[in-house]
Amino acid sequence: MNPASIDEVIEKLESILQWSKEHSSRVGYFASLYLRVTQTIKSKLGTGYFDNDERLEKLDIHFAARYFEVVEQFQNNDPAMPKAWAVAFNAITNNELIIVQHLLLGMNPHINIDLGVAAAETSPGVAIHDLHDDFQKVNNILASIIPTVLSELSELSPLLYLLEDIAEKEEEAIINFSMKVARDFAWKLAIELAPLTLPNQQIIIEQKNTGIAQLSEKIIDPGFMGASVLKIINSVEVKNVTQIIDTLNAGNELLELMEQGQDVILDPQALKKAPNQVYYFQIAKGEWTGDFNFKIKSWSKMFGASISFKNKMLLTMMGLFQKIIGNASIKSIITPLPNEGKAGVAKNDFRIHKGWFTLFVSKEDYHLSPNGKAVVVDAHVRFGPFSFLFKEHDVYPAVIYDNGFKALYHIDLLGTQFIGNYTVRSDQKQVHSILENDWAKAEEILNIH
Structure with a gap:
């Protein structure tokens, strides 16, 4: 059953964290970060930050519902899980991956695909264009995820700064994942899906899943040089799942970073x-x-x-x-x-x-x-x-x-x-x-x- 409000989204995420701790599951890594994103979005409702609070909450609910569905599929060993999410959940027990890799494996399908699908569900047809500004404001919050994680995980992963050696630019392209590319991809997908019927939407979503699943595979194995650096980082990381979940869940609300290309212009x-x-x-x-x-x-x-x-x-x-x-x-x-x-x-x-x-x-x-x-x-x-x-x-x-x-x-x-x-x-x-x-x-x- 899908959540009916952003408060129910938060409650469901908290229950996933509790389940993750009880089962010592790395599912809780991404869920912790997702909870903070949702709490940040909720804090901005009613402040005038978004153009349309009711529509934005609806977007948040649709977005979260897709995540809750794949978590349930994972818990029930459902083979019908989307390809990109299947790669992420199949890697949950992989001890050779560092914390950030597990987080990126969740972010990859959720931002690249689920965000675009949720936008099309929230504002179908030509209404999708009215959603653009609020969609960008959500993206500004999402843009802060990677730099926030890098700054907060240094105690758990003291060599995490070595990621800079395999990144084109820290916070933007880490282990073959670009936040900016993902957010742009999500909006293009939303525009593509919005005028279509549900069956036709599903065809495109399945097609996109193949490419995003391949990107997830590259996050797991970025090549010899990247894998060598990741092995060094992993060797000194904290391995206690509950401690990592608590650290990811203990930070302050996310503050959105400036987007250089942001085209919002206030009147004089x-x-x-x-x-x-x-x-x-x-x-x-x-x-x-x-x-x-x-x-x-x-x-x-x-x-x-x-x-x-x-x-x-x-x-x-x-x-x-x-x-x-x-x-x-x-x-x-x-x-x-x-x-x-x-x-x-x-x-x-x-x-x-x-x-x-x-x-x-x-x-x-x-x-x-x-x-x-x-x-x-x-x-x-x-x-x-x-x-x-x-x-x-x-x-x-x-x-x-x-x-x-x-x-x-x-x-x-x-x-x-x-x-x-x-x-x-x-x-x-x-x-x-x-x-x-x-x-x-x-x-x-x-x-x-």
Whole structure:
């Protein structure tokens, strides 16, 4: 029996997790991640995030129903399971696969096929085109799955960062699976299926299953070089199924990443009230000075992160220096240029120092997106008093939330996502910032001049 609401979807996913723990089954790996996706989608209902909450909940129900059906087929040893899902479930007992491979084997058929089918069921015929924007918003949430997993599993899989060696680009193409390609494939499939009768839809779905099943086989066996790296990663991974399920299920709700090609454009009046505009052009502008503190929360996670050796040493020196000398001073000058770029640019020149001793200098351009949330940060950074020896240039995306008081940064130089929370005093003359990931925390208290 299919769920009737998103709450019932959540209840069913929780029951699958319980079953997985009782049977020590790796089915719970993907179900844990799926539960977090569903909880994130539910948290956005009623907030104005989606164009049509009722339709979106219907999409979520149809999407989940297809997953629940294959789980029941697996539990009942039903041979009629779709080909791509059969590959995933047949690999459940394969001890040679790493955690991320099991997750990708679930994501592959569910996003490539089930998402497109669910969209066509939700909005058949020409109505499918009205679903496009909300479909993309769901995709923005799905886009955060892989980077979130990579940042959260380092304790269970300390060599997981080696995946970068067999990826075209981390978070996008890992072990022959591209999240962007999968989401684009799903929308094309939805467009193809929407005008068709159910029997004709089924013919196409079965045809697509063959190709997606072949991709699943490549996830299992990516070739000699990839398999060699995966064997090394697997050798030190935690093997306790319940511990892995609990870790995957213990994270915060997923924050959607910026899509570079996102074509949402707010009108000028709405843009003035948008999160990225509010923070950079209203709250943060001006000259700020105050205290800065940086600490490494987990040295093992930091050394296991996908960062160059040089940057690990720089982070080590900064962490040790701050531990010895205490808080440093920071100066930041943010200059808004609302008429530059697509929706304005904000320049930030800042320096972190202890007396005459420079720890960090950065000149940053924040290119604001007309969608009201996204930002592209173009940063030229220098480390230490001999900064000419340690120069870096980094361009990375960010998404601004909660009317400018929360941000998600994906900083390539640091190999991870950082979540920033900003508390602004009522007179807007002081900002308390906390920038944090699973292995480091930076804290600033800034006062405007």
